[in-house]
Amino acid sequence: MRIILVGFGVVGQSFLNLLKLRHDELASTYGIRPRILAIVDKGGAAINERGLDMEKILEVKKETGTVSKVLDKGFPGLSAKEVIEKTEAEIVIEVTPTDIVSGEPGLTHIETSIKSGKNVITTNKGPLALALPALMDLADYNGVYLRFSGTVGGGIPILDLGRKCLIGDRIISIRGILNGTTNYILTEMSEKNIDFNEALRRAQELGYAEKDPSLDIDGFDTACKLVIMANWIMGKKVTLKDVKINGIRHVTLKELINADKNGKTIKLIGSINKGLEVKPTEISKRDVLCVHGTLNAVTFTSEFVGEETIMGRGAGGMETASAVLRDLIDIKTNLSAKF
Ligand SMILES: NC(=O)c1ccc[n+]([C@@H]2O[C@H](COP(=O)([O-])OP(=O)(O)OC[C@H]3O[C@@H](n4cnc5c(N)ncnc54)[C@H](OP(=O)(O)O)[C@@H]3O)[C@@H](O)[C@H]2O)c1
Numbered sequence: 403m404r405i406i407l408v409g410f411g412v413v414g415q416s417f418l419n420l421l422k423l424r425h426d427e428l429a430s431t432y433g434i435r436p437r438i439l440a441i442v443d444k445g446g447a448a449i450n451e452r453g454l455d456m457e458k459i460l461e462v463k464k465e466t467g468t469v470s471k472v473l474d475k476g477f478p479g480l481s482a483k484e485v486i487e488k489t490e491a492e493i494v495i496e497v498t499p500t501d502i503v504s505g506e507p508g509l510t511h512i513e514t515s516i517k518s519g520k521n522v523i524t525t526n527k528g529p530l531a532l533a534l535p536a537l538m539d540l541a542d543y544n545g546v547y548l549r550f551s552g553t554v555g556g557g558i559p560i561l562d563l564g565r566k567c568l569i570g571d572r573i574i575s576i577r578g579i580l581n582g583t584t585n586y587i588l589t590e591m592s593e594k595n596i597d598f599n600e601a602l603r604r605a606q607e608l609g610y611a612e613k614d615p616s617l618d619i620d621g622f623d624t625a626c627k628l629v630i631m632a633n634w635i636m637g638k639k640v641t642l643k644d645v646k647i648n649g650i651r652h653v654t655l656k657e658l659i660n661a662d663k664n665g666k667t668i669k670l671i672g673s674i675n676k677g678l679e680v681k682p683t684e685i686s687k688r689d690v691l692c693v694h695g696t697l698n699a700v701t702f703t704s705e706f707v708g709e710e711t712i713m714g715r716g717a718g719g720m721e722t723a724s725a726v727l728r729d730l731i732d733i734k735t736n737l738s739a740k741f
Pocket of ligand 1: 408409410411412413414442443444445467468482497498499500507525526527552553556716717718719722
């Protein structure tokens with residue numbers, strides 16, 4: 403499998419480390435011998451059609467900040483779009499930062515890959531939240547696979563559980579805690595009796611919240627994940643504009659204390675029922691969804707099985723890289739079945 407890796411930050415580098423760890427097992431169990439032909443970051447690209455030396459490239463990135471400084475194989479200033487168009491490969495792994503306004507640069511990378519006949523794996527929610535129905539159609543039209551397990555729940559196989567494991571049933575609704583940052587903030591507020599600003603400050607100190615935390619705390623990250631689940635699991639053709647969004651910025655300590663008196667707490671719940679909605683919601687402390695800290699949890703309600711809940715750590719480099727690898731194995735299995 404010839405791979406182009408676009409984005410070489412936390413997830414991209416974790417993916418390379420994971421490949422190194424699981425190299426032998428991938429070959430013996432799945433017949434996959436991944437070859438990383440190109441890696442692109444903001445500084446440019448490193449390309450070797452016979453496969454890049456993974457150890458070397460990680461070292462160069464650490465020392466110089468860009469893969470394009472690798473000796474003989476480095477191309478400073480070369481864009482991901484050019485690399486995708488000019489390099490023959492089976493898979494493009496797109497792991498650049500999420501932008502929910504323009505979807506860029508991920509949207510261009512994904513479209514270019516699909517149009518040039520390459521399968522795509524991404525963990526980037528932005529392009530999917532804005533254009534998933536169109537991207538799925540484009541992939542179908544071009545006869546390639548588009549996979550994005552890591553966009554919802556990091557390494558937790560939420561999308562796979564909903565789409566594959568419950569295939570004999572019909573999912574009627576989904577609700578869940580899909581954002582670790584907001585769950586951490588609400589947990590801190592209620593357990594430590596502190597207000598929203600103090601809890602946000604602690605989350606930022608610990609690296610759980612960004613300097614500009616609005617994507618998380620204003621509910622957009624959860625909304626993106628709802629869009630992805632609604633399309634992939636329930637076949638709804640929706641985008642971000644179809645979601646009613648309310649974040650946790652205005653949740654007060656007083657509201658949490660009042661909820662606590664009734665055996666309840668407040669969580670940022672994303673739900674897909676008749677519509678898609680994100681809002682701070684009072685839930686019983688005995689509700690199976692009532693997970694704490696940075697954990698995520700999702701409950702599927704299906705026609706025959708009833709309620710099933712999956713929970714776990716919803717982010718992290720290696721966790722998310724494991725979702726990318728899961729998608730890689732899935733694509734390889736599908737391709738093998740075709741030929
Ligand atoms: N980290 C997690 O736990 C996690 C979990 C689930 C989903 N995600 C999603 O996965 C994606 C990657 O996350 P991350 O944590 O790895 O982000 P990150 O550490 O910020 O890495 C982003 C990478 O993209 C590169 N990049 C930015 N613009 C580019 C461009 N125009 N062309 C080529 N490369 C470009 C950056 O280059 P430089 O290195 O030169 O800056 C960097 O290597 C994001 O969309 C994120 O939302 C992350």
